[in-house]
Amino acid sequence: MRLVILGGGESGVGTAILGKKKGYEVFVSDFGKIKGNYKEVLIINGIAWEEEKHTEDLILNADVVMKSPGIPDKSPIVKKLIEKGIPVLSEMEFAAPFTDATIIGITGSNGKTTTTMLTHHLLKSAGLNVGLGGNIGKSFAWQVADNKYDSYVLELSSFQLDGILNFKPHIAIITNISPDHLDRYDYKYENYIDAKFRITMNQTEEDYLIYDADDEAITEWFKTHTTKAKLIPFSLTKTFSEGAYIKNNKMEISINHEEFTMDTEHIALEGKHNMKNAMAATSVAKLMQIRKSTIRESLSNFQGVEHRLEKVLKIQNVQYINDSKATNVNATFFALDSMNTPTVWIVGGVDKGNDYNELMSLVREKVKAIICLGVDNKKIIDVFGNVVDIMIEVSTMNDAVKMAQRLSEKGDTVLLSPACASFDLFESYEDRGKQFKQAVKNL
Known part of the structure; x- marks a missing residue:
């Protein structure tokens, strides 16, 4: 062969x-x-x-x-x-038949890396022999070749799901769906949504699908499609007899007649979107029979993900935050939504068909200055030019950070959350984030 x-x-x-x-x-x-x-x-x-x-x-x-x-x-x-x-x-389709391990597959437009890392952290802290792979870390196929693990937590992009025929995770998560990568899907949002839902297409009654019940694209999909998997919804606003939700500042999870509760203030990750990531990951931990005390401890000591709302340094009482991983509008929406101080926002890069108007109310409320860091910033300037007082274009990360320092005052936040891909000026979003952190340290 x-x-x-x-x-x-x-x-x-x-x-x-x-x-x-x-x-x-x-x-x-x-x-x-x-x-x-x-x-x-x-x-x-x-x-x-x-x-x-x-x-x-x-x-x-x-x-x-x-x-x-x-x-x-x-x-x-x-x-x-x-x-x-x-x-x-895809790699997943080729490698999966060569392992008997339990597979947990996580997809979504945003939050999938954090959810994948947190799920892996929960299972590993409980002593499970668990691998991490897919869109992050070491290749899944490579790990299968080494026959190391009893279970795998895999971050799966829509591109990886496009290439599956029989692949099926025992537990699947869809964190959320928002327009992204539409250039690869003939600019049809429904094609992209269908790609995400391929994660559950081969699941049976023995399997589980954990999903965001607040997400419009997901709830719309369920009106005209079905899956055989057992459904475990999570929500910030609704409550369920089977699922996860937030009520009175407590995370409550009920799965297979077992309850789990935890005060949200003890969860290390901050922001509404991270409560969702925590609910999804904890639902997996419950399905994998992890002890409640272990789950609580792991949720309170999780360090978060590099380049995702990562606090870099506080200089002269200004907090610098690296959110380079925000490569679409929806991710930047979460970032701006979690800002509690006047914000100097560094934005721009390769636009994948963004609609910046979705950020308008947050920008009006929170952003005092915008620094455009990209080769072509026309669209950003057109949308926000009349909304913020100060708008500046730069072409290097050093200039962006120096300018941000000049524009910020005590108590402000400088946020790198580009809402775009990085390939115009950087090798990758990691390279962009590292350059930001280095520039901040050089101030």
Whole structure:
């Protein structure tokens, strides 16, 4: 069996290692450059590879193809594979049949990284032998090749879910759905929503789907679709006999006739959106039979996620916050919503079809100045130019941070929450966040 892998990054190399271990003839092809550390792994394992090209003769003879999530279905080589009827799978679909581990899959437009990390933290603190993977951390396939874990917590992007046929998590979470990546879904929001719900398409009555019952797109989907999985809703406003909710500043969870309560003030994560992430993660912990005392302790000592509302430093009584991971409007909405002081907002980057008007009421209420950090800031300026007194364009992170210091006074917050992808000026949102933190430290 010939396994061809498109993309020589973490998921591609991990899949190559698993494929080789399972007796496939493996070939890795990357249209860009393969990083040195990954090349070494391929060479040590005797796996054939090529970079900066896709040689059709070596690809179109595959029995099965694993495509990295960053490669769109519209790319010419993928189109040719599909025309030939060669199955093109995601890493999850390829790797899952090779493990008996319990799989917890987490998707959503926002909050999925925090929910994934918190869920992993809850299970690991309880002594479970649990792996972390998918869209973050080490490749799932690579971990399956090493046969390490009894359960996995996987962060799943819509792109990873696009490439599944039979994959099914035992416990699935949909944190929320808001317009994102529409360029990959023919600019049709319903296509993107359907992609997210693929997480539950193979679930049976033995499985569970945990979801945000306050989310409009999710509740609309349920009006015309069904899933076999047992439903566990969570909400900030509604109460359930089976599910999770907040009432009188307490998180209350009822699952399989078992109750769990905890004062929200003892939960380490702050902000309404994080209460939802905590409810989702705690619901998993309850399903996995984790003791209540362990859950409480883990929720109170969780450190949060880098580049997600991460407090960097307080300088002259101004708090600097790194929310570089906010790559869409909905994520930035949560960030601005959780600000309690006048805010200098650093925003901009590669816009994926954003509607900034959704932020208008929050900007009027909380933002004193906007610093645009992007190659093309016209849209942001058009929307907010008449709303805030001060609007400045910069082209480097150092300039953005220095300008923010000048514009801020005691008691203010400087918030990097770009609402955009980072590829115009930075390698990635991580690179953008690290540059921000370094610039703050240099003040």
